[in-house]
Amino acid sequence: MPTSHQYLTSHDLAMIQRVLAKAGFGSSKSEPGVDREAARYLMNQFQDGMTDEAELTRALDHHLWERQNWQSTRTGPVPVRREHRP
Template identity: 85%
Template sequence: MPTSHQYLTSHDLAVIQRVLAKAGFGSSKTAPGIDREAARYVMRQFQTGLTGEAELTRALDHHLGDRQK
């Protein structure tokens, strides 16, 4: 179910940040463009209703796997 608010809260951003950190984004080893793309993807997923950390992590892993094919 989509989130009922238009803007992301600090809690929402913390969830997104944890998902990205677990996936290795935001470190000095990743390219800034890839970091931004991953962040945008996770934020879009969150805003469409995928708000659980585990679900977001799986979606990001799947998205990144599709990009490499």
């Protein structure tokens, strides 16, 4: 059963920063709001017991993939509702 971590150490934060850097966050090209969301997501995952760097990397990749797919469906063409008439 995963242990819940209430506080993050400097070592934990450095690991989270490495995961963010691998994903391209923290650069001048990244969006500040998305940076914060990704960092918050990783901190929550860590506090919920996911403390392995590789697992955090995979989880962030999956989270970002889901986020991108959700946004593309929201910003894509609006489906036309067709009424079924007998």
